[in-house]
Amino acid sequence: MHLTRLGAAGEEIPVAIHEGAHYDLRGLTADIDGAFLASDGISAVRAALAAGALPVLDSAGLRVGSPIARPGKIVCVGLNYSDHAAESGMAVPAEPVIFMKDPMTMVGPYDDVAIPRGSVKTDWEVELAVVMGATARYLESPTDSRGLIAGYAVSHDVSEREFQLERGGQWDKGKSCETFNPFGPVLVPAEGAGDPQALGLRLWVNGVLRQDGTTANMIFGIDHLIWYLSQFMVLYPGDVINTGTPAGVALGIDGQPYLKAGDVVELEIEGLGRARQTCVAS
Template sequence: MKFLRVGAPGFERPAVLGPDGGVHDLSSLTGDLDGAFLAGDGIARTRAALAAGELPKTPKLPKPPTPARIGAALARPGKVVCIGLNYRDHAEETGAELPAEPIVFMKDPGTVIGPHDEVLVPRDSVKTDWEIELAVVIGARARYLESDAAAAECIAGYAISNDVSEREFQLERGGQWDKGKSCETFNPLGPWLVTADEVGDPQALELRLWVNGQSRQHGSTANMIFGVHHLVRYLSRFMVLEPGDVINTGTPAGVALGLPGNPYLRAGDVVELEITGPNGSLGRQRQSIGQA
């Protein structure tokens, strides 16, 4: 299933795409797509309600950039945990050694915005960068997990994430990655939360990103250094993962930091992202770049 949130910022309504492609309102089941919904067996309840014909259809969603808005695929993540240098080709393009263990940092959950919302270049920024990533959405409490199988059971689903970064803030202002990752609008998420059963193997997905129509990133989750299930299990040894938490699992090569001339983002640029796999697409994002 594909879950989404529709409406103006702060007024999104939860919805799900039915087997017929129709958009069904979930307001009778939940106030929003959040940790409480996932912890309360919301996915199974939605599946049952769809099968019983209990969820009303809403008007078909127009495609962006029309006025109808799709919000972030998840409301109010408890935390956004990020993994750095998790693709071999990305580590190579930045001149970094392959990590022996996952590199972990946190991102302000307030950075999460809709997949087609405007991304703002921060004031005084000269090195705002793009990063397409597979986002993992936690659906059950994960604490000291002992196996990858146990980790898989804690995953509600997946979404596209743009882990926007300001490289000067990240690397040249004291080496504190959070500063370069937590600026406002720096984490478009969605358009959908696609359930884990529909995605299938998370290590068989193709990631693509374009800037102003030019292909910049084209990678595969098969090239992750640490796979999705390993990451969930690993993180559960250092922190408790709760329903509604998000894990950004790293980005493949092709970021501005590693490209000749470092073509960082400027106001007026347009970034598009897509993740696809054997079972279909996780959707597509499109962001116009503005100035804070």
């Protein structure tokens, strides 16, 4: 079972995908959000599917939105793959590098990405996203983390490198431009998702494979990241953690072929689906 949200922006319908069919969840919840996840809504959906209690939805022609409603926060981890740190010319960090991304950047997996005005260094980053299903506050150990995860999704952490690295050293402003976090197409519940530390991540620009990595190469694993973050902030149900990107971003390529209007980015993570975005002028 996967979860998604279908419909026009701001009018998305919560949906479960099971055995190829789409099921309308509006009888169970108004949206796939923090409250739904905190109340063990995923288990309620499974039970309703098993009982045959959910109506089938005709999904033809419906836009695919982000599979969760806009989160309270998007927390990002920088330089979390050793090969990406090397191509960026930065040392492997002793502790996770943390920055925040404006939750308003979250859009659907097939929505356009707007290149900011004046941008010449808009970059791509395929990332595994973790969606929290319970509150994490001062966890005692990384072993306490895994049971707090609702699920996983494909996340595109679009970045403007000049804004990020050359304009005052504030990473957030290079990460928080409009449409800079396409998300989905689905939320895969943690239960039954397999090992999240053994997933292939790939990204293509105009059909050219640019990133081809695995979550096995994370410097700091998912359980460690949740435990670590909980020492500095409270993570709430529905919050998102973008866990870092492997090598192959434009910043590390000779000639630096940054994104421009008309470019098409496709990205996928094993078991979590595939997304596609067209770049447009802001």
